[in-house]
Amino acid sequence: SQTIHQWPATLVQPVGSPLSLECTVEGTSNPNLYWYRQAAGRGLQLLFYSVGIGQISSEVPQNLSASRPQDRQFILSSKKLLLSDSGFYLCAWRPGGTDTQYFGPGTRLTVL
Amino acid sequence: DQQVKQNSPSLSVQEGRISILNCDYTNSMFDYFLWYKKYPAEGPTFLISISSIKDKNEDGRFTVFLNKSAKHLSLHIVPSQPGDSAVYFCAASAGSGGSNYKLTFGKGTLLTVNP
Numbered sequence: 761s762q763t764i765h766q767w768p769a770t771l772v773q774p775v776g777s778p779l780s781l782e783c784t785v786e787g788t789s790n791p792n793l794y795w796y797r798q799a800a801g802r803g804l805q806l807l808f809y810s811v812g813i814g815q816i817s818s819e820v821p822q823n824l825s826a827s828r829p830q831d832r833q834f835i836l837s838s839k840k841l842l843l844s845d846s847g848f849y850l851c852a853w854r855p856g857g858t859d860t861q862y863f864g865p866g867t868r869l870t871v872l
Numbered sequence: 873d874q875q876v877k878q879n880s881p882s883l884s885v886q887e888g889r890i891s892i893l894n895c896d897y898t899n900s901m902f903d904y905f906l907w908y909k910k911y912p913a914e915g916p917t918f919l920i921s922i923s924s925i926k927d928k929n930e931d932g933r934f935t936v937f938l939n940k941s942a943k944h945l946s947l948h949i950v951p952s953q954p955g956d957s958a959v960y961f962c963a964a965s966a967g968s969g970g971s972n973y974k975l976t977f978g979k980g981t982l983l984t985v986n987p
Contacts, residue, residue, distance in 0.1 A: 766915075792973060803979035804916070804961065819974075850915050859904040859965040859973050863915035 762787035766851050766864040773871055779824075779838040781867050783851030786832065792854040793834040794861060795826055799847040810834060846871045875899045876964050878978035886986055891949040893981050895962030898943065902964040906975065907936060907947045910959045919960075920947070952985045959983070 763786045773779060785791050795807040806819045808826035816826050823842060827835045834851055848868050852861040877896045885891045893907075903924040908916035922929040922936045922945070929936050935948045949956055962978040 794974075804963075804975075804977040806974055806976075809974060848913075852915075854973055859967060859975070860906060860918055860921060861973075861975055862918060863908075866913070866915045868913065 764864040
């Protein structure tokens with residue numbers, strides 16, 4: 761069966777510090793991968809998606825970036841965090857032939 | 873512009889009764905709709921989905937209804953249980969047609985089922 765992992769689970773970072781969040785999927789190959797953010801009291805906002813290694817599409821302009829160095833690994837990064845980057849970050853994967861996405865457990869990021 | 877709207881931020885029902893969660897959309901290209909359930913500090917869990925070629929899909933206590941002419945869908949939970957208390961997100965997809973299966977989410981409805 762397929763599983764999706766995210767780490768760390770929680771993170772507290774000062775403003776201006778770098779960020780690296782990791783997502784990995786097991787039990788499948790060539791999945792579509794997605795990064796979302798849920799800010800306090802808001803819905804899920806799509807940040808990036810990837811259809812393959814090295815292929816990244818950005819949905820919103822921001823100081824975040826994403827990379828996909830391996831087939832089942834998706835990384836969310838920032839060189840300098842802003843207060844507004846605080847939120848709950850979710851990684852999701854989509855198997856081929858379906859519209860359904862399956863989410864990881866999420867990372868709670870607090871920028872102070 | 874919010875393409876998927878959940879106009880009720882919260883809903884409270886008694887255990888054993890029916891919960892009805894509503895969702896409206898504006899993009900006529902959407903052809904697949906999903907409901908997710910989310911507990912605090914956890915990732916959303918897929919519940920049920922419906923294709924635009926259907927008007928109803930049922931899975932146990934959960935039924936989703938789609939009214940394409942009204943661009944409206946609803947999730948019915950019968951009977952409601954305290955464990956159903958969570959935030960429910962409606963999502964829509966335009967499939968492969970230029971969207972790469974991206975999902976557009978509503979802001980969610982907090983369902984509270986009282987014992």
